[in-house]
Amino acid sequence: MAAVDVENESKHIGKDMPKFDVVYFSRNFPELSQTFVYNEMRGLRDIGVAIHVVAQKQETSSPSDLPKKYGFTDIRYAMEGTGRSNRAKRVSSLLRNLFKLPLKASFRLLLSIAERRGTGNGTPLSTRVILATMLQPKQNRAVIHCHFGTAGLVVAQLKKAGLVDAPLTTVFHGYDLTQFMKDKRADIYDDLLEQADLLLPISDLWHRRLIELGASPQKIRTQRLGIDCSAFRFRERVKRHDAPLRFISVGRMTEKKGHRYVIEAFARLIANKPDLDVRLDMIGDGPLFENIRELADGFMLGHRLVLHGSVQHDEVRTLLNDAHIFVLPSVVAADGDMEGIPVAIMEAMALGLAVISTHHSGIPELVADGRSGLLVPERDVEALCAAMEALAEQPEKIASMGREGRAIIEEHYDERKQAQKLFDALSSIS
Incomplete structure (x- = not known):
C-alpha cells in the first residue's frame, strides 16, 4: 500500500494514528462503475487508515484503472478453491489455511467439522477458509x-459460521435493495442484518427501507457518497446572447436513467418554442444506446441533439464546462432497479450547473427543488419539458441554482x- 501522507492526517484524530485497518471486500474488483468506492478508499487513506482489498474474483470485462492510479496495488483474490478440484486438494488447502484464522475462529471451525454442522451455503469449505484468512490480517x-x-x-455468512470475528460494515446503494431483491425471499438479508455491526445506507430513503426489512435502528447510519470538490472548478453559468443554451445528460444508457424522456421532452420543447436557441448533448453508452439513437433519429432534431456515446473523461469534462443545465430524469426500471444518489448529478452541481431531475429515490435529498x-x-x-422551458426562458435562474448546488x-x-x-x-x- 502507498505510504500514509501524515500532512493530510485529520485534525480530529490528533497525534495518534488510527488503531485499526480497513479491509474492503468486493465480489469483483476493480469494477469500472465503482469510482465512488475508490474515492472513499483514498479519503480514508489520506486520514491515515491502512487499506487492504480482498475480492472473490478479479474484474476482467470492464476493469477500472483508478485503484492503480491511486496507489492501491495490494489486492488479494480468493481464487484458490473456487473451481472444481479433487477432494485431496481441497483438504490440503483447508489444512494450510486453517490455522491462519484467529484462534477462536479455528476452534469454532474444528468444532463444526467434528459435529458435522453446516458452515456455509454450498461454497467449498476450503474457499471460505481462504477468504476468511484474507479478511482478517492476524x-x-x-x-x-x-x-x-x-x-x-x-461476509455475514462467514461470521455466522464462526470463520470471521472482525467487525462488519456494509454500504447499501440502491440496486441491492431493489433489483437484487426482486423475486427473492423476503428474508434474504436476515444474516447480514443480524451479523453486521453497522449498516450504512447512502440515503435516508434506504435508511428507512432497512428498518422495514427488520434491521435494528441502532445499527443504521446514513453515509453519503462524496466527490473531491477541489477537482471540480465552479463556474457561474451565464447564457450569452450570441450562443445557444446547452442542456447535457450524462449516464449509462439503461432504463433507470430515463434517457428516452430527455429526448421526448427536448423534442416537445423545440416544437413548442421553435425560436429558442437550445442544444442537447447526451453522453453515455449501454444496452439501450441503439434504441435511444433510433428514437432521436425519429424526431429529426438535426444539429440540436448530439449523441456522443462513450467518450474519454477529459471530453466529458469539456462538454460539462460548456453546458448550462444538467438533465437526468431517473425512473424505477421494469425490473425494479433504482438509483441511489447519482454521482453524475453531484459532479454537475459541483461545476455550477442547474439540474433538472425527478422525484426518484434519494435525488430529492441532493437536489433542492x-x-x-x-x-x-x-x-x-x-x-420535464415545462422544466426545460422554464429555465430556457429565464436563464438568470441558472446562475443562482448553480451557486446553491455548489454550496x-x-x-x-x-x-x-x-x-x-x-x-x-x-x-x-473497532
Whole structure:
C-alpha cells in the first residue's frame, strides 16, 4: 500500500494514528462503475487508515484503472478453491489455511467439522477458509467494509459460521435493495442484518427501507457518497446572447436513467418554442444506446441533439464546462432497479450547473427543488419539458441554482468530510 501522507492526517484524530485497518471486500474488483468506492478508499487513506482489498474474483470485462492510479496495488483474490478440484486438494488447502484464522475462529471451525454442522451455503469449505484468512490480517485489528448488500451477505455468512470475528460494515446503494431483491425471499438479508455491526445506507430513503426489512435502528447510519470538490472548478453559468443554451445528460444508457424522456421532452420543447436557441448533448453508452439513437433519429432534431456515446473523461469534462443545465430524469426500471444518489448529478452541481431531475429515490435529498434545480414526476414528459422551458426562458435562474448546488455539495457531499464521518463510524465499532 502507498505510504500514509501524515500532512493530510485529520485534525480530529490528533497525534495518534488510527488503531485499526480497513479491509474492503468486493465480489469483483476493480469494477469500472465503482469510482465512488475508490474515492472513499483514498479519503480514508489520506486520514491515515491502512487499506487492504480482498475480492472473490478479479474484474476482467470492464476493469477500472483508478485503484492503480491511486496507489492501491495490494489486492488479494480468493481464487484458490473456487473451481472444481479433487477432494485431496481441497483438504490440503483447508489444512494450510486453517490455522491462519484467529484462534477462536479455528476452534469454532474444528468444532463444526467434528459435529458435522453446516458452515456455509454450498461454497467449498476450503474457499471460505481462504477468504476468511484474507479478511482478517492476524497482525492488525481490522474492520471489514463492504459496498453493496450482496458483498456484505458473503461476509455475514462467514461470521455466522464462526470463520470471521472482525467487525462488519456494509454500504447499501440502491440496486441491492431493489433489483437484487426482486423475486427473492423476503428474508434474504436476515444474516447480514443480524451479523453486521453497522449498516450504512447512502440515503435516508434506504435508511428507512432497512428498518422495514427488520434491521435494528441502532445499527443504521446514513453515509453519503462524496466527490473531491477541489477537482471540480465552479463556474457561474451565464447564457450569452450570441450562443445557444446547452442542456447535457450524462449516464449509462439503461432504463433507470430515463434517457428516452430527455429526448421526448427536448423534442416537445423545440416544437413548442421553435425560436429558442437550445442544444442537447447526451453522453453515455449501454444496452439501450441503439434504441435511444433510433428514437432521436425519429424526431429529426438535426444539429440540436448530439449523441456522443462513450467518450474519454477529459471530453466529458469539456462538454460539462460548456453546458448550462444538467438533465437526468431517473425512473424505477421494469425490473425494479433504482438509483441511489447519482454521482453524475453531484459532479454537475459541483461545476455550477442547474439540474433538472425527478422525484426518484434519494435525488430529492441532493437536489433542492426550486433552489438548485427543478424536480418533476417520473416519466412525465410534459412536466420535464415545462422544466426545460422554464429555465430556457429565464436563464438568470441558472446562475443562482448553480451557486446553491455548489454550496450543497461542499456542505454535505464533500469527499473529505464524508471520509471523516465514515472514519468516526468505523472507530465506534473497532
